[in-house]
Amino acid sequence: MSDAAIRGIIDLNRYPVDAPDSEQGRALIARCRAALDDRALCALPGFVHPEAVARMARDAEALAPEAFRYDRPRIAYEYSEENWPAGHPRTVEHPCRYRQLLNYQIPNDSPVRDIYLWEPLREFLRRVLGYDELHRSACPHLALTIQISGPEDCNGWHFDGTDAVFSLLLQMPVSGGAFEYAPYLRSKDEENYEAVAATFADPDRHARRPEIATGTFTLFKGDESLHRVTQVGEGPMPRIIALFSFDRTPNQIYQQQYIDELRGRVGTA
Numbered sequence: 001m002s003d004a005a006i007r008g009i010i011d012l013n014r015y016p017v018d019a020p021d022s023e024q025g026r027a028l029i030a031r032c033r034a035a036l037d038d039r040a041l042c043a044l045p046g047f048v049h050p051e052a053v054a055r056m057a058r059d060a061e062a063l064a065p066e067a068f069r070y071d072r073p074r075i076a077y078e079y080s081e082e083n084w085p086a087g088h089p090r091t092v093e094h095p096c097r098y099r100q101l102l103n104y105q106i107p108n109d110s111p112v113r114d115i116y117l118w119e120p121l122r123e124f125l126r127r128v129l130g131y132d133e134l135h136r137s138a139c140p141h142l143a144l145t146i147q148i149s150g151p152e153d154c155n156g157w158h159f160d161g162t163d164a165v166f167s168l169l170l171q172m173p174v175s176g177g178a179f180e181y182a183p184y185l186r187s188k189d190e191e192n193y194e195a196v197a198a199t200f201a202d203p204d205r206h207a208r209r210p211e212i213a214t215g216t217f218t219l220f221k222g223d224e225s226l227h228r229v230t231q232v233g234e235g236p237m238p239r240i241i242a243l244f245s246f247d248r249t250p251n252q253i254y255q256q257q258y259i260d261e262l263r264g265r266v267g268t269a
């Protein structure tokens with residue numbers, strides 16, 4: 001990816017991701033880190049130029065007929081074999097419906113992939129998170145995905161299974177489709193089920209709804225922060241968001257993890 005080509009996509013004057021050791025680059029990293037520490041979310045508005053955002057949204061809509069349809073209630077947690085009492089936050093199911101373009105369906109020459117594969121961005125994110133290593137996911141399905149949500153689609157309350165999630169909002173519907181979250185609601189040591197239940201019951205009181213404009217690149221601590229996307233309203237424009245998957249260990253393939261887990265369960269691993 002040439003410098004000029006990436007400059008046509010990312011606003012590098014505003015966000016000097018490619019110069020992490022410059023004064024401005026260091027300041028940007030510090031600002032992102034402070035936002036993540038403070039509220040589990042760092043939004044970089046105008047990260048991608050409007051024309052590039054519009055093209056990405058158009059390309060995604062053109063591919064939408066091929067996207068996979070998900071329509072199955074989910075619980076907020078990874079499934080476990082423990083039996084939780086009815087009504088416990090671990091058993092409550094939330095509607096979850098959207099279409100998703102999987103990694104292998106997104107063309108190699110698309111600008112969302114240019115962003116994902118651009119080395120300076122990976123290095124920038126690694127520095128923001130303060131990790132020794134940060135790798136692009138090797139998953140042929142979920143490394144880079146685009147979610148497309150039309151009327152009545154939504155993403156139910158959940159915690160992510162990965163440390164950090166990176167997204168780029170490409171299009172917003174006329175109504176609904178808001179991202180809501182409760183920052184650092186749980187930690188590695190404290191599940192804080194009462195607060196989770198309270199958030200399910202009264203999101204207006206317990207969750208935040210940050211204004212996120214299209215073209216915003218967002219870093220989010222989704223593993224510790226409960227979040228959802230509210231139902232999209234009627235109208236022709238779907239909500240479209242690109243999701244970039246990175247991991248602290250190399251060669252992560254989500255499907256392989258599931259297969260390994262299943263093997264572990266039936267004792268043939």
Ligand SMILES: O=C(O)CCC(=O)C(=O)O
Nearest residue numbers: 155160179227229241243
């Ligand atoms: O669409 C969003 O804003 C968030 C998506 C999300 O939470 C996820 O895919 O895990």
Ligand SMILES: [Fe+2]
Nearest residue numbers: 159160222227
């Ligand atoms: Fe999530």
